Amino acid sequence: xxxxxxxxxxxxxxxxxxxxxxxxxxxxxxxxxxxxxxxxxxxxxxxxxxxxxxxxxxxxxxxxxxxxxxxxxxxxxxxxxxxxxxxxxxxxxxxxxxxxxxxxxxxxxxxxxxxxxxxxxxxxxxxxxxxxxxxxxxxxxxxxxxxxxxxxxxxxxxxxxxxxxxxxxxxxxxxxxxxxxxxxxxxxxxxxxxxxxxxxxxxxxxxxxxxxxxxxxxxxxxxxxxxxxxxxxxxxxxxxxxxxxxxxxxxxxxxxxxxxxxxxxxxxxxxxxxxxxxxxxxxxxxxxxxxxxxxxxxxxxxxxxxxxxxxxxxxxxxxxxxxxxxxxxxxxxxxxxxxxxxxxxxxxxxxxxxxxxxxxxxxxxxxxxxxxxxxxxxxx
Amino acid sequence: xxxxxxxxxxxxxxxxxxxxxxxxxxxxxxxxxxxxxxxxxxxxxxxxxxxxxxxxxxxxxxxxxxxxxxxxxxxxxxxxxxxxxxxxxxxxxxxxxxxxxxxxxxxxxxxxxxxxxxxxxxxxxxxxxxxxxxxxxxxxxxxxxxxxxxxxxxxxxxxxxxxxxxxxxxxxxxxxxxxxxxxxxxxxxxxxxxxxxxxxxxxxxxxxxxxxxxxxxxxxxxxxxxxxxxxxxxxxxxxxxxxxxxxxxxxxxxxxxxxxxxxxxxxxxxxxxxxxxxxxxxxxxxxxxxxxxxxxxxxxxxxxxxxxxxxxxxxxxxxxxxxxxxxxxxxxxxxxxxxxxxxxxxxxxxxxxxxxxxxxxxxxxxxxxxxxxxxxxxxx
Numbered sequence: 001x002x003x004x005x006x007x008x009x010x011x012x013x014x015x016x017x018x019x020x021x022x023x024x025x026x027x028x029x030x031x032x033x034x035x036x037x038x039x040x041x042x043x044x045x046x047x048x049x050x051x052x053x054x055x056x057x058x059x060x061x062x063x064x065x066x067x068x069x070x071x072x073x074x075x076x077x078x079x080x081x082x083x084x085x086x087x088x089x090x091x092x093x094x095x096x097x098x099x100x101x102x103x104x105x106x107x108x109x110x111x112x113x114x115x116x117x118x119x120x121x122x123x124x125x126x127x128x129x130x131x132x133x134x135x136x137x138x139x140x141x142x143x144x145x146x147x148x149x150x151x152x153x154x155x156x157x158x159x160x161x162x163x164x165x166x167x168x169x170x171x172x173x174x175x176x177x178x179x180x181x182x183x184x185x186x187x188x189x190x191x192x193x194x195x196x197x198x199x200x201x202x203x204x205x206x207x208x209x210x211x212x213x214x215x216x217x218x219x220x221x222x223x224x225x226x227x228x229x230x231x232x233x234x235x236x237x238x239x240x241x242x243x244x245x246x247x248x249x250x251x252x253x254x255x256x257x258x259x260x261x262x263x264x265x266x267x268x269x270x271x272x273x274x275x276x277x278x279x280x281x282x283x284x285x286x287x288x289x290x291x292x293x294x295x296x297x298x299x300x301x302x303x304x305x306x307x308x309x310x311x312x313x314x315x316x317x318x319x320x321x322x323x324x325x326x327x328x329x330x331x332x333x334x335x336x337x338x339x340x341x342x343x344x345x346x347x348x349x350x351x352x353x354x355x356x357x358x359x360x361x362x363x364x365x366x367x368x369x370x371x372x373x374x375x376x377x378x379x380x
Numbered sequence: 381x382x383x384x385x386x387x388x389x390x391x392x393x394x395x396x397x398x399x400x401x402x403x404x405x406x407x408x409x410x411x412x413x414x415x416x417x418x419x420x421x422x423x424x425x426x427x428x429x430x431x432x433x434x435x436x437x438x439x440x441x442x443x444x445x446x447x448x449x450x451x452x453x454x455x456x457x458x459x460x461x462x463x464x465x466x467x468x469x470x471x472x473x474x475x476x477x478x479x480x481x482x483x484x485x486x487x488x489x490x491x492x493x494x495x496x497x498x499x500x501x502x503x504x505x506x507x508x509x510x511x512x513x514x515x516x517x518x519x520x521x522x523x524x525x526x527x528x529x530x531x532x533x534x535x536x537x538x539x540x541x542x543x544x545x546x547x548x549x550x551x552x553x554x555x556x557x558x559x560x561x562x563x564x565x566x567x568x569x570x571x572x573x574x575x576x577x578x579x580x581x582x583x584x585x586x587x588x589x590x591x592x593x594x595x596x597x598x599x600x601x602x603x604x605x606x607x608x609x610x611x612x613x614x615x616x617x618x619x620x621x622x623x624x625x626x627x628x629x630x631x632x633x634x635x636x637x638x639x640x641x642x643x644x645x646x647x648x649x650x651x652x653x654x655x656x657x658x659x660x661x662x663x664x665x666x667x668x669x670x671x672x673x674x675x676x677x678x679x680x681x682x683x684x685x686x687x688x689x690x691x692x693x694x695x696x697x698x699x700x701x702x703x704x705x706x707x708x709x710x711x712x713x714x715x716x717x718x719x720x721x722x723x724x725x726x727x728x729x730x731x732x733x734x735x736x737x738x739x740x741x742x743x744x745x746x747x748x749x750x751x752x753x754x755x756x757x758x759x760x
Contacts, residue, residue, distance in 0.1 A: 008411035031388035073604035073626025206629030224453035224479035225717030246453025249586025337605030
């Protein structure tokens with residue numbers, strides 16, 4: 001089987017990830033942060049280690065400002081709802097995922113307005129358009145780092161600078177970039193960074209995080225037991241407890257830590273270069289096939305390891321189905337939870353077949369897939 | 381090592397749980413409900429199987445009304461915040477966990493008032509007191525099924541009847557009961573049931589569910605991508621999608637399904653009886669030790685496999701520390717995230733040492749622990 005659906009979740013995970021999850025479950029699968037016995041303490045320490053690794057990876061000044069979430073969507077909801085109040089304005093882009101667009105649509109009911117900055121037909125955002133959208137009540141700029149549809153890399157450094165210059169907060173959705181692209185939240189002026197643990201960071205599903213820049217105040221979101229200040233009926237105000245109520249995904253977080261260790265050992269730059277090579281090769285070869293229409297910048301300086309395409313007028317689901325059934329190649333068709341991005345590139349009706357490459361894909365798999373696409377392009 | 385901390389998280393899990401998680405991760409660890417390829421479909425189907433097993437276990441009329449959450453706390457927050465609006469009144473009890481008390485305290489700021497019905501000093505709630513607390517604006521009664529501190533079993537059938545008779549919704553926190561005690565939400569008139577997957581249901585951490593009775597309308601809580609109605613910027617209104625945004629803990633949910641299968645194979649009644657036997661034996665023997673003060677009804681008809689105690693005036697943390705370090709027995713000391721329950725039984729200062737037994741504990745472990753308690757009672 002050839003797995004080209006890494007933008008949905010990375011597969012496979014490094015062996016060390018599987019092994020460390022199993023070891024945590026079987027040898028110290030207690031409740032972290034609740035009891036004081038050896039097993040519980042070992043799991044708590046392991047969670048702290050993951051927190052610390054993430055704080056280093058993203059240059060968060062204090063590991064306690066790394067909030068463990070269960071996926072990126074939770075982190076985005078905590079961030080958006082914790083920052084925005086009635087009367088606030090937020091700027092976002094047409095390339096966002098529904099994990100951003102749907103909370104913003106929901107918040108409209110509570111008097112929080114938003115402006116959606118339109119990308120060009122390759123999914124590129126012009127920072128000047130962001131700047132133009134700023135109003136006196138703009139509280140937050142919210143953008144993805146990399147489009148989950150076209151792979152377009154957004155100019156987050158320039159947007160961060162605009163936000164900083166105007167005293168506006170900046171939140172980034174790192175769903176397609178965390179673990180593969182450098183994200184230094186201090187250098188890039190990012191105030192809030194949400195991401196999943198199960199994509200580029202190579203951890204298991206059920207993990208993610210929200211990094212909060214020192215000094216940013218967020219309203220509490222989910223309240224509950226934190227194993228701290230247990231005498232108090234009020235949610236504790238300290239981080240990370242304020243946003244980590246209830247039992248965490250302990251073994252999952254251990255697995256996420258193992259994924260990060262794997263990345264650091266192999267070198268994030270090496271993994272990125274590997275993915276860039278695969279992507280370039282795929283784009284080069286696919287562009288030679290008659291009838292294939294590819295989207296995005298199609299240039300690895302501006303595009304991550306995500307390539308969306310269509311074959312003639314064929315329904316994207318049909319093409320994906322053929323790839324799966326006849327060639328054992330796993331890709332994703334349809335709308336990719338990003339309706340405005342499809343509108344932007346003109347694929348709202350047809351959808352798009354998304355190929356997303358990961359740390360364990362090979363040059364040979366790309367060649368095999370290109371052959372399959374050639375066959376299909378003749379047939380449909 | 382003797383593990384008596386099952387009320388925090390059950391340990392160990394059945395082998396089938398570990399195995400099925402690993403198989404899901406290694407063989408079909410795709411993103412469920414997102415893509416249409418074989419691996420993704422297999423994981424989606426597995427999640428549906430777990431949903432269906434839970435719907436049967438709790439007699440939920442439609443598997444789609446079983447919402448997958450990442451822990452019980454999330455389910456409680458979705459339920460409370462989805463039901464309660466400004467001007468509403470909610471009745472709860474002094475035996476609740478902070479996962480209930482803290483959201484209710486938070487909701488006070490938004491004009492939602494609550495009455496806390498006081499339990500007696502064994503943690504027992506008199507349903508008449510619940511009835512007396514009903515006001516014209518009472519929208520919801522919220523109670524735990526089993527106290528996480530004293531193990532006291534609450535009269536949920538009687539409370540459910542009161543709620544139904546008065547046209548009030550009833551939500552139950554099944555954190556200490558799901559998977560061990562029968563919970564038929566239709567027979568018991570439960571409208572919302574939240575529980576974790578990693579305690580009595582023997583699944584992994586990072587899992588849980590909220591069962592919603594047919595016809596109950598809840599406001600959406602976390603919005604995001606659902607893999608459904610992707611063209612729409614509005615959160616879909618269908619269940620379970622409305623409350624399952626972002627990537628689920630796919631392999632974790634497969635593991636939870638395996639935990640439920642284990643329970644059904646061994647027999648939930650058999651497991652409960654096993655736990656009752658252990659609890660009875662522990663209570664009988666511990667009550668003979670000079671200097672030990674136990675809390676709760678101390679009668680297995682009224683108390684689940686959770687026993688809180690103190691030895692003379694010794695700090696509960698000190699006793700737990702000795703049990704851990706000198707006897708390798710894992711228990712939980714302190715306040716157990718239930719401050720009003722400690723006030724109720726008079727242990728707010730001392731805390732309590734909690735022993736909680738599970739499906740894999742043995743009579744011999746109880747005997748060993750009783751010996752340890754005898755030694756410690758002489759020393760402190």
